[in-house]
Amino acid sequence: MDLFKQTDWPKALRPLIEKYRDKQHPLDYKNIYQLMVMVVLSAQDSDAHINKIAPAFFEKYPDMRALAKANTQELTDALSDVRFHGNKIAWLQDIASEVKEDKNIPTTMKELTALKGVGRKSANVIKREAGTEPEGIMVDLHVLRVAPRLGIAKGKNADKVEKELMEALPKDMWGEIGMALSFLGRETCRPTNPKHSECIVSSVCDYCLAQT
Incomplete structure (x- = not known):
């Protein structure tokens, strides 16, 4: 199944962006x-x-x-x-x-x-x-785990996953979606025992659907 065609990723992931919009990076910086x-x-x-x-x-x-x-x-x-x-x-x-x-x-x-x-x-x-205009999508270890689980990306490295995310999503989502996926990975989509029942994108997640 080709989820790039089957799933409307911009629509599916906007609730995730709204949940984590403007939340500061976990690094506690002042400037x-x-x-x-x-x-x-x-x-x-x-x-x-x-x-x-x-x-x-x-x-x-x-x-x-x-x-x-x-x-x-x-x-x-x-x-x-x-x-x-x-x-x-x-x-x-x-x-x-x-x-x-x-x-x-x-x-x-x-x-x-x-x-x-x-x-x-x-x-x-x-x-x-x-707050500058995005030129890419942040892919950390959490995003590298979460994006393939969802099915929006298939890459095994950050550069490939970033490219796939950029192809699947409009530019107005690039600035926030990386951190939103990262926070999802930190809080909900853990490496082991992910909290499917608490995940707001579980309905479009390959990994979740495969386990239900």
Whole structure:
């Protein structure tokens, strides 16, 4: 069965967007500078862990200018608990050297992904939280699980799933649907024992229908 033809995905997923519209990303940031730093640090680490260390870090380095002045040892002392902190410190130093001040933080996909440590997922998060026009759809580990379960995508990697979502949905949904699917994955469509009875898109979900 070809669900790309059988299911009206824009209609089916709009209630999900309405449920989670404008809900802030789980990273507890206060401005776009903080968000950029935190998305870099959170790669292969947990949002909860980065939220825990962030206040002390941003007290020392409150903006891009302060970050640019920090040396490697200082940043290592502050971020030693972060997974793969060596690489991430190098990326942050490169970003700070390139951007220099908060006002220069880019908000286009091309400029964001040109920065070290910022891939399409991170760029889509930054663009969504900054309120800029979307150029893609955020695909994190939750979306990578949820989208194929629904049947809207068949890809095995983030780039493929993002492309499939962009093909299936109009651009006016791109900015919110990634985070909506991510929140669905965090709260309802868990890796094991998903809560089908609580899911507002269960009626169009391949995975749910296959189990009933």
